[in-house]
Amino acid sequence: MDQKKVKNLVEEALQENDSLFLIDLKISENNKIQITVDGDNGVPLSECIRISRSVENNLDREEADFSLEVTTPDIAHPLKEKRQYIKNVNRILKVKTATEELEGTLVEADQNQIVLKWKAREPKPIGKGKVTVEKTATIAYIDIKEAKVKIVF
Numbered sequence: 001m002d003q004k005k006v007k008n009l010v011e012e013a014l015q016e017n018d019s020l021f022l023i024d025l026k027i028s029e030n031n032k033i034q035i036t037v038d039g040d041n042g043v044p045l046s047e048c049i050r051i052s053r054s055v056e057n058n059l060d061r062e063e064a065d066f067s068l069e070v071t072t073p074d075i076a077h078p079l080k081e082k083r084q085y086i087k088n089v090n091r092i093l094k095v096k097t098a099t100e101e102l103e104g105t106l107v108e109a110d111q112n113q114i115v116l117k118w119k120a121r122e123p124k125p126i127g128k129g130k131v132t133v134e135k136t137a138t139i140a141y142i143d144i145k146e147a148k149v150k151i152v153f
Contacts, residue, residue, distance in 0.1 A: 001031045001064055006055065010035055013054035017047060021083050023073055031066035036073055040087055043072045078146045085109035085147070092150040097143045103150065104137070113140045114147075 007025055014020045020043060024036040037043055037051060052070040059066065079085055079093075086109045093116065095102045104118030116137045121130045 001027045001033065001059075001066055003027050006033060006035075006059070009055045009058050010037075010051065013051040016050070020047060020051075021081060023080055023084070031064055033066055033068045035068070035070045037070065038073050038081070038084060038087070040083065048072070075149060075151060078148050082109070082111060082141065085114055085141075088149055092152060094148050094150055095139060095144055096146040097139060098145060102137055102139075104135070107136075113138055114144075115139075 003025065006027065007022075010022055010025060014022060014037065017039070019040040020037050021039070022035070023038050024034070026032075026034045028034075033055070035051065035055070037048070039047070048070045052068055055070075056068055073080075073084070079088070085106065089106050089109055091106055092103065093106045093114075095104075095114075095116065102116055102118070104116035106114055107117050108115035116139065118135055119132050120135050122133050123129075124131050
């Protein structure tokens with residue numbers, strides 16, 4: 001199965017809805033095609049079906065038999081695309097960099113970096129006890145090793 005051809009078909013299908021974007025495309029050795037799409041406002045099932053049909057109708061099963069699966073990202077999987085960060089502003093993220101792990105509310109996301117805010121307890125500058133302070137971290141996308149949305153119940 002030609003991955004470039006499949007990717008082009010997926011991109012064509014996504015052009016019909018500007019809020020959707022491709023997260024991942026995998027084709028296994030036995031021609032199992034797995035397409036993961038996300039959207040700025042979520043992805044309705046009808047859009048997954050539309051993308052699946054659009055890709056399937058443009059591939060020839062006589063040429064190569066295949067299975068096709070169009071899904072949305074699972075909440076347990078890390079964020080991959082910048083648009084996913086922008087979509088998740090005001091949610092709590094767990095972010096791993098090469099040197100630290102941070103957990104805070106994503107307050108800003110642009111094309112280059114994200115900004116996290118959280119509260120921490122630190123010793124008082126003078127005297128005994130602790131005080132709650134608000135911390136902020138600005139992290140460039142290239143420094144992020146993994147970022148996941150934390151589910152709060």
